[in-house]
Amino acid sequence: MKLTLWELVKVNLLPAGLDFVSCAAFTFIVPSLMSSDLQSDTVGCVLACGPLLAMIVGPRVGAWSDNCQSRHGKRTPFIFCISLIILLALLMIPYSSVISQVLPEKYSGLFHLGVLFSGIVMLDSCVSLCYTPFEALLDDLYESKGFVQRAFGIKSLMVSAGGALAYLFCSLDLKNFWLSTFLGGADKLLFLTLFSVYALLVMISMASIRASTFTDNEGNPQGLISISALSTMILRAPLVILKIPAAIRMLFCSIAEMIRSLFMMPNMFHRLWFAHFCGWMGLMNLITYYTEYVAEVIFEGDPSAEVGSEPRNLYEEGIRYGSIGLFLQNIVAIVCAFYAEDIIKFMGRRNAFVYSCVSFSLASAAIFVCRSVPVVIGATSLTGFLLAALQVLPYSLLSQYHKEAKTNAVGEESIYERGLCEMYALLDSAYYLSHMIPIAIVTTLLTITKSPLSYAACSAIFGCLGVIASTQVHYDRIDYIRYLS
Template sequence: MKKMLHARIQKHLSTPRAQLILINLLTCGLEVCLAAGVTFVPPLLLEAGVEGKFMTMVLGIGPITGLLIVHLIGSASDSWTSRYGRRRPFIWLMCVGVMVSLIIIPYSSHLAALLGGHHTGIEVAFLVLGIGLLDLCGQVCFTPLEALLSDLYPEGESCRRAFSVYALAVGLGACIGTLLPAVDWSDSWLAKQLGGQEQFLFILLLVIFTGCVIATFFVSEELKPGTVQVEVPGDHPVRKGPCLQACQLWTFPLRAWQLVLTLRSVCALFPRLRTFCCKVPVTLWRLFVSQLCSWMGLMTFMLFYTDFVGEGLYKGVPIAKPGTEDRLRYDEGVRMGSLGLFLQSVVSMMFSCSMDHLIKMFGTRAIYVASIVCLPLATIVMCFSSSITVVTISAAMTGFTFSVLQIVPYTLTTFYHHNRQMFLPKYKDAGGYNNVTEKERKTGFHKDTPNGVSLFPSHTPPDCDAAVTVAEPSTPKHGICLDMAILDSALLLSQVVPSLVMGFIVQMTQTVTAYVAVAAAFGFIAIYFSNKVVFDKSDLVKLTAL
């Protein structure tokens, strides 16, 4: 009876819909941790004695470090081979970093006390380490997650739906992550036992995130591109089910050779990345530039929106003493700004749910360009309006842009790779994707393959086939995870640049309205480049004609 129940559960978990939910549970968990964790960063830094002018430098550590390693993670994932697939080992590695950071941040003072010495300096060091680790691992983890979605859902409509659910999970995580810090946990019994509000919140985040990570143990990855059929001679009768490792001892030298090739490819990542940057196809470059300008405008708005509302609309003073009228006005403005960002997440979820229908009705190009146009229009309204209601509604409407930027660019990248001979001609590699048959490219789910298996497969006895599948030693140099890393580097870069330059711009203009004005300027630039993105074959023909 237990075996039958286990088999039924395993069969249900292996369906495409269940796999999509399991993957996006981690997406939601990551966003919850990033949204809620970063909320407590400024007060924790101030309490530890960090000056306000160094705050943006600390917040920039994670994105800057992410820019340095995200392409390495993407390239290594594309060439990786293991029994757990290409993506999940790197996903789990980043998740471990997130878990460690969720422990370091709330207990930085306790860790500093254990080491003794200069308590304040060590506490700040632990706090900065935890914040940088959370931001770095949390954001870089999205890259192999996006590649895994693209692997499992390669077709146009299924891919679009998969990334719509992905964007929905991001929006839901942002909502939950925004609401959790708003609840006063300090009076609860568990919060008192753990040490206070911050400690309880981060332990709660750790529990939620651990459950989301466990969900990925049940994900079955795709069959690796570039597999071949090998005839295995033998007198055994033919039975169904792969059992290469159990029945064919002669394949161990091949496994060892694969490991050597993998280690060699990892060592060659740096020179390959330099060559890759010089050979990126024009279709991908255009998408990257459009993505960069769009995220630059959106992140400039999101990073400084609460400060804009607190100082610009409520006329508060952030450096005023606590309890004074100026400080109370600023705090009230920050709360209203947080409400605007919460409504942005809600609108993003709404558009994510209906994105497939909207694209079918209006087309990918119209939806993408319309979402980019929405950003500068909303920020221009904020520049000239003093009504908190109008500004909040405008902030909520940027959720349309946020939703589309989480869906369309990644579905386009998957579309490029599905038609790589046409859209990515520079990626023609011997032994790469060009040798994969049409059937292999279109098949998304293979539940029990040597290259990607669930951690908890159904317990069936090992069987031997006359024809078994083994992976080729040669792997494609340019996989989709590396291209996803390029798109994600646009997001990371869009967080670094505003943090470095916006303080100087506001100081020069003497007004916080400069925040939304710069966001509008980036939005108008993004409109121009969004019209240069290649959406279909007709755009490619026009590009070739030039």
Template sequence: MGSEDEVQDRRQPDISLVRLIFCCTVAGGVQYGWALQLSLLTPYVQTLGLPHALASIMWLCGPVAGFIVGPTVGFFSDRCNSSFGRRRPFILTGCLIICLSVMVIGYSSDIGTALGDTKENCSTYVGPRWKAALIYVIGFWVLDFSNNAVQGPARAMMADLSGKHGCSAGNIIYAFWMALGNVLGYASGASGAWHKLMPFLMTNSCCESCANLKGAFLVAVIFLGLCLTVTLICAKEVPLSQLDANVLQQNSGFFSVFKAFKNLPTGMPSVLLVTCLTWLAWFPFILYNTDWMGREIYHGDPSGTKYEIEAYNKGVQQGAFGLLLNSILLGITSILLEPMRRKITTRFVWVIGNFTLFLGMVAMTVLSLISTHGYKTKLSYVANGEEGIKIGALAIFTILGFPMAILYSIPFATAAQLAANEGGTQQGLVTGVLNLSIVVPQVIVALSAGPWDALFGKGNIPAFALAGGIAIVGTFVGLAKLPNISNDYIKSDSFGSMH
């Protein structure tokens, strides 16, 4: 028993809090591109001809890959004996693939034209561009694939390096960088000015909205490169062979990934279940937030008349602005999560987040019904009612930043602490397995959201209503099933405590 301190010392020397913060900059770079993906890509692919009912299907391949990528990358990063460290080789490779995929997405219209799509100018042609849509979806799938490959090792690395600061500190820092990346990414998506700053991006097949997407992703590549460089320099990982050579001898075969599932820490099944319900309630909003603003609030249509297309694009930009406000509150909340968790325990913080999400989904459903009914009955122009609805939509976007901060931090912090309580040798695997509880809901929503909406009529209202129902179920299941990681596991650290 007396050797435990020696093992801990061999695992990773303690680093300063400031250095730990800079180790996580890559999370901001990845999230910058992820914010653009969430706010712009679902609306944009519909301008290429993919129907709204099928738009969610393009999100399917990424999570399917995540079934394998998350646990496998996590497992092998736990056992990677590179002199560069356990996590950084996977982070570097994943980021390079992200850069390639976003460039394919940005230039999909130009590539489609080169492959045989219409030569007609995009300012007059509003029909489908099927080759561009195919290239776009392939790039989108690769982007989702590589995001999975980066985020798991990056979170595991923060748990590895957190040392005396605690797993809680590592996850709070990660959530803060995600919030900052969101703020910058959504601001970039909401600006709509990239085609003016970089007019050379506009081509015969790529007009303003396309050029804005292209410009935003070019900036995303540069920003990710800078963030990645800082992380690679600051995160001085000690090679595994210098830490605990015994780990190299344990379960090193490929199929050991699946065998390791039976050795997950106590309490993980409940965490996986509640994580699955939480993300199942979140994904309709994540997939359709800006599309909802363009359709239900601004009454636009990406495949309609010129006026409807302009209204839709304006709604998408306002939706990106709403997500910017959301991310500001997310960043503030992420700093406050630790004192909240210390006062009312991790379980109750998570439950409060799910209940807030339930209220938000109900509010979006009600606002959608009021907006569409008012528009159809020509009442939306009376007494500034339309402006009131738009302000209400932005308010909902903003308030949802609170439960989103919980979503980005608490499940991962809980899983990391459960792993730490049993020796801390499975951080990568546990993070990868937790990723399964994210991709399973994404698959379900991707397959069912379009048909579900079509069953009750076009639009996003049915998906948001169902999400509210799932959120309240997740609230009660969390109360009943989540492990009570409380002050029994807390020790003093730089942020005040550890789960």
């Protein structure tokens, strides 16, 4: 069977939509929370809850997906249901103040924060969770035909394209659009745009998967939620309160099961997991706090200044320039992802991974030292090499481990016989954890130093850890045979 580039692009519109939503939403959310009256500890806890929930629930979702016998496929039901929660969160965040008005005024403020924080956690966790069944779906579709590395390369390209468009969109001054005034604010325009774009991309991606010659029953969400089923769910919604104790028990069981599963994995997996973790830890620290860093350090703006004052205008201009830097980061990642197979053939997997970590460390150091806007933005664009590498190499390596283990099933390698989606979920736990550790470290450093320089310093340190960890990964059959011996 022939696999066309156009088919891969259409299938991978889903991860493009996920990254578009995540990057655009949190480019707005993080500065808004940091410039509010909330304490930095509270903001850090809210931002950490989403990845924590995804890390705990991810392996359980992966196991459910591996054992799913639905006529709609093994992966589609989970992708579709998680996408519905994402769409709900995109409405909860901008309209949290409107929703809170259903309660008396003395309770509305607290309820407003509850709805807002719930929407942020739901969005962050579900965007992360949705990647796991989709990655397993790509492996299901293309691994047996030898197209899995190409599929993950195009996935990386589409993720970067979604991020690039998101940052380009956020670099615009949405307050000056007439539609912003009509809808009631720039935040509502932003999130309603994200809602519309994501809903459209999910439908196109599902239709492309259903039409693919590589699958029989995936990509068909029709009938998953009927009118009768939806009405039953609405009537039973109040009974969810009675399920809270069971949900808490399941949460703790999931934590214990995830930790046990990670410790049971072979040493090869542990090395790959740690390199994946260190690479993403540096990147996520940079992406999460970059616009704030540019606005406060490079442009010397003040988020707490009065609206319309010069320090506040400099801060908002810095946010927009920071978005341009992240846009260029994704452009570089798009180019690297498009030529991923050629780069890997030319450099080899080991050199591609190690050099991407080295380039990130040097770029992070330049961002920390320099105060020139062009230099900082140029250095930021170079980090796109690592962004592309982390979205391709760890997953193709894990697929290779899984395939080699079936061929040479000896000793501890038989552990790889667990479901593939669960394996990807365990690897993705490094990605989820990479959100939380930087937030905890940076929040602590901010409390101690009171300086936003902590953002860039942490990225450079995490990048150096990534360089060390990337040299310890098993990349090819020679490493694999040496490990078995």
